[in-house]
Amino acid sequence: MSTAGRKLLTSINWPVINSVLSKHTEITKSLGSFRKGYEEAERQLTQLKEADRPVDFEHYRRVLKNTDIVDKLEKIAKSQQIAKVDLQSQLQTIAAFEAKAVASAELYVKETQANLADLNETIKNIKEARPITQLTVEDVVKAKPEVVQKTEEMVRKGKFTVDGYDEKFPSLSLM
Numbered sequence: 001m002s003t004a005g006r007k008l009l010t011s012i013n014w015p016v017i018n019s020v021l022s023k024h025t026e027i028t029k030s031l032g033s034f035r036k037g038y039e040e041a042e043r044q045l046t047q048l049k050e051a052d053r054p055v056d057f058e059h060y061r062r063v064l065k066n067t068d069i070v071d072k073l074e075k076i077a078k079s080q081q082i083a084k085v086d087l088q089s090q091l092q093t094i095a096a097f098e099a100k101a102v103a104s105a106e107l108y109v110k111e112t113q114a115n116l117a118d119l120n121e122t123i124k125n126i127k128e129a130r131p132i133t134q135l136t137v138e139d140v141v142k143a144k145p146e147v148v149q150k151t152e153e154m155v156r157k158g159k160f161t162v163d164g165y166d167e168k169f170p171s172l173s174l175m
Helices: 003-011 014-020 025-051 057-063 067-079 088-128 137-143 146-156
Strands: none
Touching (some): 137 146
16 A cells, blocks of 8 residues: 555544444444454555565575575575465455445435435524514414314313423512
């Protein structure tokens, strides 16, 4: 991975991303597995870089009496070839993961835009709403028809106070 890519991945604030996407468990799981895979690959790369040290066969020829063994080991070491690995299957897996993540992100964007549209409409309704001082009984009945039924029931029972009203709005009279 390039230096810029490493710098980008190390600068990501993973806890913030997880908290923002907490409602989208699939995205969070995918990002978590991506992060773990990246960290494992980074760890393996670091190990390989540290392990890549050439052997000083001349030193061993000077130190050991049996130089034939050193010659054989040098021949074996030089005959070793770096294995070529076909990365197509891994690249296809990454591409599939990326496509799934992009589709999921697009779905999240659509949901967020729909929520924003609803919130903007609510804000518009709040701004355009009449003040409570201008409401009439007909307006209240139109908005909440069950108020009429509840009021009629209270009158039938002879109950003319609302439960909890006095506790919430204490009387200001001194009588």
